[in-house]
Amino acid sequence: MTKVRAMVRAVRTRIARERRTDGIRRAVLEDRRRVLARRRAFGSADLEALDGILRQAEAVIPVRELVALSPERRSPRLVVLRHDTDNDIENAVRFAEWEAERGYRASYYVLHTDWYYRDGFAGPPTRYVLRALERIQRLGHEIGLHNNALTVALRTGRDPADVLATELAYLRRHGFEVVGTAAHGDALCRACGYNNGEVFVETPRPEHGPARRTIVCRDPGSGRDLRVELAPVPMASLGLTYEANFIENRYYLTDSHGRWNRPLEVAAAEFERRDAFLKFLIHPSWWAFQGEPLLARQESVPASEGQPVS
Numbered sequence: 193m194t195k196v197r198a199m200v201r202a203v204r205t206r207i208a209r210e211r212r213t214d215g216i217r218r219a220v221l222e223d224r225r226r227v228l229a230r231r232r233a234f235g236s237a238d239l240e241a242l243d244g245i246l247r248q249a250e251a252v253i254p255v256r257e258l259v260a261l262s263p264e265r266r267s268p269r270l271v272v273l274r275h276d277t278d279n280d281i282e283n284a285v286r287f288a289e290w291e292a293e294r295g296y297r298a299s300y301y302v303l304h305t306d307w308y309y310r311d312g313f314a315g316p317p318t319r320y321v322l323r324a325l326e327r328i329q330r331l332g333h334e335i336g337l338h339n340n341a342l343t344v345a346l347r348t349g350r351d352p353a354d355v356l357a358t359e360l361a362y363l364r365r366h367g368f369e370v371v372g373t374a375a376h377g378d379a380l381c382r383a384c385g386y387n388n389g390e391v392f393v394e395t396p397r398p399e400h401g402p403a404r405r406t407i408v409c410r411d412p413g414s415g416r417d418l419r420v421e422l423a424p425v426p427m428a429s430l431g432l433t434y435e436a437n438f439i440e441n442r443y444y445l446t447d448s449h450g451r452w453n454r455p456l457e458v459a460a461a462e463f464e465r466r467d468a469f470l471k472f473l474i475h476p477s478w479w480a481f482q483g484e485p486l487l488a489r490q491e492s493v494p495a496s497e498g499q500p501v502s
């Protein structure tokens with residue numbers, strides 16, 4: 193009898209884990225939440241310190257608005273706030289709410305290759321990610337695309353510009369006016385020597401080679417040989433106006449790898465100077481919004497575990 197009960201319980205658990213929430217399997221959702229909750233590096237004191245700087249700004253604006261402002265019309269105390277959603281779309285929503293409560297607006301670049309975006313390798317975005325993005329946009333933020341097109345092209349043989357066109361069409365069809373992208377630093381970028389922004393004529397990366405070239409490399413994960421013909425296209429051909437890594441960087445702060453690239457206090461002092469203009473790149477996945485325990489700051493996090501790098 194006990195054995196039968198145990199079997200019934202096991203079957204019920206399996207069925208429950210196969211259930212879906214807005215197109216995402218419960219099992220995947222629960223696993224990801226559990227993993228992400230163990231990998232927070234910034235807590236409430238850090239949010240307070242961040243707020244301390246943002247409060248000094250005359251305006252905290254998304255990248256799209258900075259691009260639209262001519263330099264002479266920019267306020268001297270301007271903060272431009274960029275978020276790459278990477279592997280944590282739920283924390284992106286939490287960050288968006290935290291900012292909206294304080295009157296800050298930011299850009300959120302959604303990663304079209306991460307676990308929450310679609311079920312499988314092709315097809316439209318999940319209801320789960322669309323709901324998150326709708327919430328973020330309704331709070332007054334910008335939605336952009338975290339571009340991983342060359343990675344997809346290498347792995348699937350598709351045309352990189354076509355990969356972008358497909359994702360942009362999906363997002364625009366759902367009411368997101370996407371005009372900007374931000375290149376994602378996928379692990380494959382380092383292995384194969386490319387930057388996802390190289391898909392555009394306007395954002396070449398000569399350090400990786402000529403703008404038009406064939407990228408050939410071996411996938412360190414699968415051992416498969418990968419190849420793509422790089423033939424950059426103008427951003428305008430995809431209805432885009434900017435690439436977030438190529439906007440002016442007067443003073444740049446990022447939480448990549450779970451620590452600030454320079455001390456926040458130094459940035460705060462710099463910001464008090466009249467000509468200061470700050471750009472933040474913040475990855476929501478590093479931030480504890482629900483009282484999660486924090487990683488020790490010096491703790492290194494293996495890149496293979498999918499933490500954001502750019």
Ligand SMILES: [Zn+2]
Binds near residue numbers: 276278376377500502
């Ligand atoms: Zn990224």
